Amino acid sequence: MTRIDTGAAAAADAPIQAHGTDAADQAAASPLRDAASITPSTPAVTRSTPFVLVGRFLTAVLLRYWPIILLLIAWPTWLLVNGYSRAVAPSPLDVAGDIVLHPDVYVWPVVWTALFAIGGLILGMLVGVVMGVLVWMSPLVSGLLTPSALILRVVPVTAMIPILARLFGYGSGTVVVIVVILVFFPAFSLTISGMSSVPQSSRDLFAVLGSGLRSRVWRLHLPAAVPSIMLALRLSAPIAILGVLLAEYLLSGVGLGDLLQSSGDRLIYQRQWASALIATALSVICFGLARTAERKVVDRVT
Amino acid sequence: MTAVRPGTQSAARAGMRPGLRTALYGLVGVAVLLLIAELIGQFGLLGTTWPPLTSVFAFLADPANHTLLGNALSTTVTEAAVGGLIGIAAGVGFALLASLVPVLAPGLDRFAAVIDAVPAVALAPFLILILGREGTPVLVVALSTTFIIYISMSSGLATAARPYHDLLAVLGARRGTRLRLVDVPAALPKLFDGLALAAPAMILGATIGEWFGARRGLGVLFISAMQNYRIDLLWAAAVLSVLCSLVLYGAAVVAQRAIARRFA
Amino acid sequence: MPSRDIALLDVAKTYPLKRGAALAALDGISLDIANGEFVALLGPSGCGKSTVLRIVAGLEEPTSGSVSVGGASPQALSRAHRLGVAFQEHSLLPWLTVRQNIALPYSVAGRKIDGAHIQDLIELVGLVGFEDARPKQLSGGMRQRASIARALVLEPEVLLLDEPFGALDAVTRRRMNRELGRIWAELRITTLLVTHDVDEAVLLADRVVVMTGRPGRVRHIEDIDLPLREHSELTRTPEFHDIVDRLTGLLDATKDA
Structure with missing residues (x-):
C-alpha cells in the first residue's frame, strides 16, 4: 500500500510528462x-x-x-x-549584440552552471537509485519512509536554499547539494515504483527457480525499473538547471544565475536578458539530451 | 529507528488491516523524522543553523510573531491561489481549444513543452516588465500551473474510449456536444491528478516569484531571515510553506480520489 | 412508427497498409433491407460484418459502391438523430445512472428529456428498480438492456445492433434474445443485427445473410419463415434445427475455405 502511494505519485508524473513529449514527438x-x-x-x-x-x-x-x-x-x-525605453526592454538586437561582443562574460557562467547541473544530476540519480533499491528490499523501511519522503518532497526549494546555505556556506558545494536533493526525490520514488511494477508471473517464475533476493533484484526488478529511472532522469534535467540557477542567484558568485542577478542589479538589462536566454537554451538542451538518453536506453532494455 | 521496529512488527503480526498498518508505519516514520530533526537541534549537531523543532513551533506559536508571519503567509497564499486559478482556467481552456480545433494542438503541445523547459528564473526580467515586481509571483504560479493542467487535461480528454465516440457519432453529436457529454467528464480524473501535482508547484512558484524583488511573502522572508541570521524566523517560514503545500496537496488528493471513484 | 429501408449496392472497403499494399475487407456487398425488416448478418469473426454495420451507421465510408438509408446518406440520418445503435461493448457512460444514460440521446439532440417515455422504456427492457444504479453496479445482461433502451429512446427509424450480446454467457444471451424478440415485435423498426451466433440470427431475423471472410462477401441469404411461436418452443422444432444446421454448415465451409 505504501509502495502504491509513491507509485501513484510517480505514475501521476509519468503519463503527464510522457504525454507532453509524446505529443511533441x-x-x-x-x-x-x-x-x-x-x-x-x-x-x-x-x-x-x-x-x-x-x-x-x-x-x-x-x-x-x-x-x-x-x-x-x-x-x-x-x-x-x-x-x-530600450534600456528597460532591450530589443532582440541588443541582446544578441551583447552575446557577440562580450562572449568572455558568458563562457564561464555557462560552463559552471552546466557542470553543477550535470554533476548534481548524476550524483542525485545515483543516490536516489541506490537508496530506492535498498528501501524497496525492506517493506518495513519503505513503509516508514514513504510519507516522510512525501513531506520532504514538497519543501519548496526556495525555503531549502537559504537553510542549506546557512548550513554548508554560500559556496559552490551548497549548489551541488541542492541539486542532489532536488534530483534525489524523483529518482528515489520512481526507482521504487519501477521495481514494484514487475508482474506477478515473473516473480513466480523467479520464485520457482529458487533465486535469492539479490539475484531477483539484479536480474528482474532493477532491469524492470530502468524505464522509470530514465523517466526520472528526464523529469529531473530541467529541475536540476532550475535548482542551480536559483542557488546561484542567491548564493555563489559564479554561474548564469549569478550573472542574471548581478546584471539586473547593475541595470545592464541586455545582459540580464541574454543570460536568461542562454539559461533557457541550456535547460532545453539538457532536457533534449536527457530525453535522447531515455529513448536510447529504454529501446535497449525493452 | 531500531527502537520502534519491535513494536510495529508485533502490530503487523497481530493481523491488522493493511490500510491501518500503512497509516501506522507512515505515522511512525514521520514521528521518527521529526524526532531526528529535534535531536539534531537539541544537541547542536549541525550548529546553530539547525534549531530544535520545538523552538521553531514555539516561535510559530508566539503571538509576537503572528503579524510578520501572517502577512507573509497571506501574501504568498493569495498569490498562489490567484495564480493557481488563472493557471487552471488557462490550462483547461487551452486543452479544450486544442481538442475543439485540432489544427492548433501541435503548436500548443510544443509551446507547453517549451514553457516547461524554461527555468522560472530566466523568465524573471520578462515577467517583471509585464506585471511589475509585485505581480510577478502570480504570473510565475500561473505559468507553471497552466503547463501542468494543460498537459493533464489534454491527456485526459484523449482517454474516452473509441466506442463512446462511435456512439456519439451515430447519435449525431457535434464535436462540442461530444466534448461536453463524454470527453470532459472522462477527463476529470486526469485533471485532478494534475491538480495534485500542481498544488506544491503553486507555493513554489509564488516564492520563486517573490525572490525577484517583491516586498512581502514567505519567499522574501526566507531571504531576509537568511541574510539577518534570523534562524528561528527562517525555519518558521519554511515550516509554514511546507504546511501550505501539504494542505493544498492533501485537498487535491482527497478531491482526486472522490472524482476517480465516480468518473473512472 | 416511421421506418426506413437500407440499400447497399456493390459496396467494397479496402484499408491501405504500409508500402502501398491494401487490405480488402469487403467486396461486392449488395443488400436491400426493406422497411420494418429485421436482417441478421451472420459470419465468422473477422469476416467484415461489423464493417458493413459501421458503413450503414456512417462511421466509415465505403471505398466504392453506395449506401443509402431511406434514400439519403447514413450521416444525414444520424445528424437528424434518427439512428439507434447498440454495440458489443455496452458503452454506457460510467458516471451516469441508468436513467441518465438512457436520456443521453436527448441531450445529444438538444431536446427536452421525456421522463415518462424513459420510464416506459425502462419497463420495456425490464430495468425497473435500477433506474438510479450506475453501470458498474449492474450485471452484463442489465447493461445491455440499458444500452438497447438507449438505442430506442428517440424512436429511431433504423436500429443497428453490433453483437449486442456477444459478451454475455450462453444462458443470459438466450434470455436476452427472447426479450429482444418481444421488444422488436412491438416496435417493428428496420433492424440490422450483426452476430456470429446462428441460433440468435435464426430466432430473431426475417432474413439471415451469411458472409464469408477476407474479403467479406455475401455467400448466402436465407429467408426465415418459421411460425410465430414462443422462442423456447421454437428452438425445439425440427424446422428450426434444419435451418440452424444448414447455416452452421455454411459457416464451417467458409472456415475451411
Whole structure:
C-alpha cells in the first residue's frame, strides 16, 4: 500500500510528462508520416515543385510553432504600444549584440552552471537509485519512509536554499547539494515504483527457480525499473538547471544565475536578458539530451 | 529507528488491516523524522543553523510573531491561489481549444513543452516588465500551473474510449456536444491528478516569484531571515510553506480520489 | 412508427497498409433491407460484418459502391438523430445512472428529456428498480438492456445492433434474445443485427445473410419463415434445427475455405 502511494505519485508524473513529449514527438513525426501516406496513393504529389515543398515546410513550421511566432510578434508590439525605453526592454538586437561582443562574460557562467547541473544530476540519480533499491528490499523501511519522503518532497526549494546555505556556506558545494536533493526525490520514488511494477508471473517464475533476493533484484526488478529511472532522469534535467540557477542567484558568485542577478542589479538589462536566454537554451538542451538518453536506453532494455 | 521496529512488527503480526498498518508505519516514520530533526537541534549537531523543532513551533506559536508571519503567509497564499486559478482556467481552456480545433494542438503541445523547459528564473526580467515586481509571483504560479493542467487535461480528454465516440457519432453529436457529454467528464480524473501535482508547484512558484524583488511573502522572508541570521524566523517560514503545500496537496488528493471513484 | 429501408449496392472497403499494399475487407456487398425488416448478418469473426454495420451507421465510408438509408446518406440520418445503435461493448457512460444514460440521446439532440417515455422504456427492457444504479453496479445482461433502451429512446427509424450480446454467457444471451424478440415485435423498426451466433440470427431475423471472410462477401441469404411461436418452443422444432444446421454448415465451409 505504501509502495502504491509513491507509485501513484510517480505514475501521476509519468503519463503527464510522457504525454507532453509524446505529443511533441508526434508533431515532429507527422510531416514525415503524412508524406509517406500521401506519396504512393496520389502520384501527383510526388512531382511536387520546390514551391510546393517550401509551402509544405512553412505550413509544418506554422502548425508547430504558431504560439511562439505569435509571442515574437506580440512582444515588440506590446513594447511599442507601452513606449518602453530600450534600456528597460532591450530589443532582440541588443541582446544578441551583447552575446557577440562580450562572449568572455558568458563562457564561464555557462560552463559552471552546466557542470553543477550535470554533476548534481548524476550524483542525485545515483543516490536516489541506490537508496530506492535498498528501501524497496525492506517493506518495513519503505513503509516508514514513504510519507516522510512525501513531506520532504514538497519543501519548496526556495525555503531549502537559504537553510542549506546557512548550513554548508554560500559556496559552490551548497549548489551541488541542492541539486542532489532536488534530483534525489524523483529518482528515489520512481526507482521504487519501477521495481514494484514487475508482474506477478515473473516473480513466480523467479520464485520457482529458487533465486535469492539479490539475484531477483539484479536480474528482474532493477532491469524492470530502468524505464522509470530514465523517466526520472528526464523529469529531473530541467529541475536540476532550475535548482542551480536559483542557488546561484542567491548564493555563489559564479554561474548564469549569478550573472542574471548581478546584471539586473547593475541595470545592464541586455545582459540580464541574454543570460536568461542562454539559461533557457541550456535547460532545453539538457532536457533534449536527457530525453535522447531515455529513448536510447529504454529501446535497449525493452 | 531500531527502537520502534519491535513494536510495529508485533502490530503487523497481530493481523491488522493493511490500510491501518500503512497509516501506522507512515505515522511512525514521520514521528521518527521529526524526532531526528529535534535531536539534531537539541544537541547542536549541525550548529546553530539547525534549531530544535520545538523552538521553531514555539516561535510559530508566539503571538509576537503572528503579524510578520501572517502577512507573509497571506501574501504568498493569495498569490498562489490567484495564480493557481488563472493557471487552471488557462490550462483547461487551452486543452479544450486544442481538442475543439485540432489544427492548433501541435503548436500548443510544443509551446507547453517549451514553457516547461524554461527555468522560472530566466523568465524573471520578462515577467517583471509585464506585471511589475509585485505581480510577478502570480504570473510565475500561473505559468507553471497552466503547463501542468494543460498537459493533464489534454491527456485526459484523449482517454474516452473509441466506442463512446462511435456512439456519439451515430447519435449525431457535434464535436462540442461530444466534448461536453463524454470527453470532459472522462477527463476529470486526469485533471485532478494534475491538480495534485500542481498544488506544491503553486507555493513554489509564488516564492520563486517573490525572490525577484517583491516586498512581502514567505519567499522574501526566507531571504531576509537568511541574510539577518534570523534562524528561528527562517525555519518558521519554511515550516509554514511546507504546511501550505501539504494542505493544498492533501485537498487535491482527497478531491482526486472522490472524482476517480465516480468518473473512472 | 416511421421506418426506413437500407440499400447497399456493390459496396467494397479496402484499408491501405504500409508500402502501398491494401487490405480488402469487403467486396461486392449488395443488400436491400426493406422497411420494418429485421436482417441478421451472420459470419465468422473477422469476416467484415461489423464493417458493413459501421458503413450503414456512417462511421466509415465505403471505398466504392453506395449506401443509402431511406434514400439519403447514413450521416444525414444520424445528424437528424434518427439512428439507434447498440454495440458489443455496452458503452454506457460510467458516471451516469441508468436513467441518465438512457436520456443521453436527448441531450445529444438538444431536446427536452421525456421522463415518462424513459420510464416506459425502462419497463420495456425490464430495468425497473435500477433506474438510479450506475453501470458498474449492474450485471452484463442489465447493461445491455440499458444500452438497447438507449438505442430506442428517440424512436429511431433504423436500429443497428453490433453483437449486442456477444459478451454475455450462453444462458443470459438466450434470455436476452427472447426479450429482444418481444421488444422488436412491438416496435417493428428496420433492424440490422450483426452476430456470429446462428441460433440468435435464426430466432430473431426475417432474413439471415451469411458472409464469408477476407474479403467479406455475401455467400448466402436465407429467408426465415418459421411460425410465430414462443422462442423456447421454437428452438425445439425440427424446422428450426434444419435451418440452424444448414447455416452452421455454411459457416464451417467458409472456415475451411
